Amino acid sequence: xxxxxxxxxxxxxxxxxxxxxxxxxxxxxxxxxxxxxxxxxxxxxxxxxxxxxxxxxxxxxxxxxxxxxxxxxxxxxxxxxxxxxxxxxxxxxxxxxxxxxxxxxxxxxxxxxxxxxxxxxxxxxxxxxxxxxxxxxxxxxxxxxxxxxxxxxxxxxxxxxxxxxxxxxxxxxxxxxxxxxxxxxxxxxxxxxxxxxxxxxxxxxxxxxxxxxxxxxxxxxxxxxxxxxxxxxxxxxxxxxxxxxxxxxxxxxxxxxxxxxxxxxxxxxxxxxxxxxxxxxxxxxxxxxx
Amino acid sequence: xxxxxxxxxxxxxxxxxxxxxxxxxxxxxxxxxxxxxxxxxxxxxxxxxxxxxxxxxxxxxxxxxxxxxxxxxxxxxxxxxxxxxxxxxxxxxxxxxxxxxxxxxxxxxxxxxxxxxxxxxxxxxxxxxxxxxxxxxxxxxxxxxxxxxxxxxxxxxxxxxxxxxxxxxxxxxxxxxxxxxxxxxxxxxxxxxxxxxxxxxxxxxxxxxxxxxxxxxxxxxxxxxxxxxxxxxxxxxxxxxxxxxxxxxxxxxxxxxxxxxxxxxxxxxxxxxxxxxxxxxxxxxxxxxxxxxxxxxxxxxxxxxxxxxxxxxxxxxxxxxxxxxxxxxxxx
Ligand SMILES: Nc1ncnc2c1ncn2[C@@H]1O[C@H](COP(=O)(O)OP(=O)(O)O)[C@@H](O)[C@H]1O
Ligand SMILES: [Mg+2]
Numbered sequence: 001x002x003x004x005x006x007x008x009x010x011x012x013x014x015x016x017x018x019x020x021x022x023x024x025x026x027x028x029x030x031x032x033x034x035x036x037x038x039x040x041x042x043x044x045x046x047x048x049x050x051x052x053x054x055x056x057x058x059x060x061x062x063x064x065x066x067x068x069x070x071x072x073x074x075x076x077x078x079x080x081x082x083x084x085x086x087x088x089x090x091x092x093x094x095x096x097x098x099x100x101x102x103x104x105x106x107x108x109x110x111x112x113x114x115x116x117x118x119x120x121x122x123x124x125x126x127x128x129x130x131x132x133x134x135x136x137x138x139x140x141x142x143x144x145x146x147x148x149x150x151x152x153x154x155x156x157x158x159x160x161x162x163x164x165x166x167x168x169x170x171x172x173x174x175x176x177x178x179x180x181x182x183x184x185x186x187x188x189x190x191x192x193x194x195x196x197x198x199x200x201x202x203x204x205x206x207x208x209x210x211x212x213x214x215x216x217x218x219x220x221x222x223x224x225x226x227x228x229x230x231x232x233x234x235x236x237x238x239x240x241x242x243x244x245x246x247x248x249x250x251x252x253x254x255x256x257x258x259x260x261x262x263x264x265x266x267x268x269x270x271x272x273x274x275x276x277x278x279x280x281x282x283x284x285x286x287x288x289x290x
Numbered sequence: 291x292x293x294x295x296x297x298x299x300x301x302x303x304x305x306x307x308x309x310x311x312x313x314x315x316x317x318x319x320x321x322x323x324x325x326x327x328x329x330x331x332x333x334x335x336x337x338x339x340x341x342x343x344x345x346x347x348x349x350x351x352x353x354x355x356x357x358x359x360x361x362x363x364x365x366x367x368x369x370x371x372x373x374x375x376x377x378x379x380x381x382x383x384x385x386x387x388x389x390x391x392x393x394x395x396x397x398x399x400x401x402x403x404x405x406x407x408x409x410x411x412x413x414x415x416x417x418x419x420x421x422x423x424x425x426x427x428x429x430x431x432x433x434x435x436x437x438x439x440x441x442x443x444x445x446x447x448x449x450x451x452x453x454x455x456x457x458x459x460x461x462x463x464x465x466x467x468x469x470x471x472x473x474x475x476x477x478x479x480x481x482x483x484x485x486x487x488x489x490x491x492x493x494x495x496x497x498x499x500x501x502x503x504x505x506x507x508x509x510x511x512x513x514x515x516x517x518x519x520x521x522x523x524x525x526x527x528x529x530x531x532x533x534x535x536x537x538x539x540x541x542x543x544x545x546x547x548x549x550x551x552x553x554x555x556x557x558x559x560x561x562x563x564x565x566x567x568x569x570x571x572x573x574x575x576x577x578x579x580x581x582x583x584x585x586x587x588x589x590x591x592x593x594x595x596x597x598x599x600x601x602x603x604x605x606x607x608x609x610x611x612x613x614x615x616x617x618x619x620x621x622x
Contacts, residue, residue, distance in 0.1 A: 185375050187342050
């Protein structure tokens with residue numbers, strides 16, 4: 001796109017999709033902002049009107065709010081840490097020439113194809129259930145009391161399940177990056193006297209930074225909105241112990257049927273996502289440049 | 291330091307014996323070139339010496355000690371790869387310092403050696419750049435810099451110039467030769483280009499299908515090729531190889547005569563017709579179809595005016611004739 005006219009032509013060509021995407025985004029956002037300043041309860045539809053910042057102040061003063069924020073960040077951070085550390089390790093293993101490499105790789109990727117509520121149900125009922133779960137019978141078999149995962153460790157259980165679902169994604173991206181590392185670089189490092197750990201530390205890991213950045217950015221976007229896994233397992237409980245911001249918004253919208261407060265929560269979530277995105281881009285965005 | 295001995299070194303990939311068994315002595319301070327056509331096993335042999343491949347059999351000795359089972363880092367050799375294999379996320383300085391850092395040298399010593407290597411290789415003003423910001427020739431020099439700071443027992447080069455353009459190749463060739471004269475360290479240099487082999491080597495090892503065809507100085511190989519393969523491989527343009535009745539006249543199955551040893555001479559014994567004449571200015575290479583002999587390449591003076599279709603008489607210099615027997619080996 002070198003000339004003036006080709007630049008103008010390009011702008012005209014992309015304009016329809018840009019406009020469509022913009023409308024797609026701005027209409028729901030504008031409606032959410034609108035509702036967030038109004039009294040709008042489905043249980044009393046005739047009482048409406050402007051309430052100023054009251055929906056926001058209710059949210060910010062709610063005893064669950066800061067817990068929900070910290071749970072949300074804990075979920076994002078925990079899942080990122082698990083998927084990246086184990087993703088790198090599994091990718092390193094899968095990159096070795098082993099017998100049955102093809103089927104093995106498909107097996108590793110397959111959790112990603114399981115729908116989130118299904119995955120969560122499987123983990124909750126078949127593995128973590130205090131009576132029927134496999135972990136419970138293992139514990140009993142070894143003479144211990146079964147762990148009450150959903151009651152005693154609700155956040156850890158949710159983080160584990162979500163990490164299990166996202167690990168294949170991270171592994172896949174990291175494995176692809178690993179395969180693009182030239183073997184001559186590794187051999188050169190070997191001749192230069194770098195042992196396995198130093199080869200990983202100085203050659204492999206720097207090579208993976210861009211892929212890790214991509215994994216962090218994409219997963220963060222999805223993890224901030226995790227809902228289905230909590231809904232199917234802990235329901236945000238016990239109490240509010242595993243309530244995240246999206247789950248709190250759900251409780252306002254669907255259980256309390258207060259659209260105004262839910263909308264205010266939605267706007268707070270958008271602001272939170274932007275703050276996270278800002279720090280992410282400042283911290284690791286530079287790795288995306290060539 | 292830097293004497294390398296190969297004893298019956300073999301290498302197979304699966305069932306394929308790429309190197310069926312090689313014996314070779316490389317003396318301290320020698321510049322040895324492995325030359326041969328693509329796929330003949332030059333890189334494999336170099337990688338065996340470096341320790342990047344396990345041998346299938348045989349012994350590799352470095353400075354008199356058995357190094358066959360030693361890992362690459364312990365052999366005290368440095369290698370320069372065809373793709374340079376620089377570390378893209380490190381600056382030139384860090385690339386060059388990497389082997390020193392791995393060896394745990396004090397930082398002051400690292401800096402001293404890096405500065406010294408940068409000075410020798412004219413890299414001083416590029417030390418803070420990334421490899422991606424350098425030209426091909428500069429990257430090549432960084433790769434060499436990373437090799438020389440280690441002060442290795444020997445340098446291994448695997449076709450280091452084949453990614454460079456023709457002009458740069460000539461100048462890097464000279465730089466590497468000068469580097470060898472300065473450092474006086476053993477160098478093993480792999481190439482498929484016989485011009486590089488002839489111009490750089492103290493000793494050329496001609497390889498063909500994993501076997502050594504001949505070992506000798508460039509002029510030994512040029513004047514006394516041991517067999518047809520070496521005769522055809524060394525020298526540019528190629529030696530003319532003639533068989534049939536003309537060879538039988540000289541008591542051989544095949545005779546060889548280099549283009550520069552045939553003269554255009556009225557009344558010469560070989561009558562022919564010029565097919566193609568290539569004028570290089572200094573020389574002219576004629577392709578001449580000679581009855582009963584075949585197509586010959588002849589080097590003539592730059593001033594010659596023969597053209598396509600002209601008749602010409604040629605005289606071989608009989609004392610420069612090479613004679614080969616049935617097995618392709620040179621006859622005494
Ligand atoms: N890792 C390998 N696995 C199987 N065959 C190989 C491998 N490396 C090289 N070869 C084979 O060995 C032969 C020699 O290869 P190489 O040493 O790279 O040749 P050169 O460097 O002389 O061009 C080739 O036929 C090549 O296909
Ligand atoms: Mg090669």
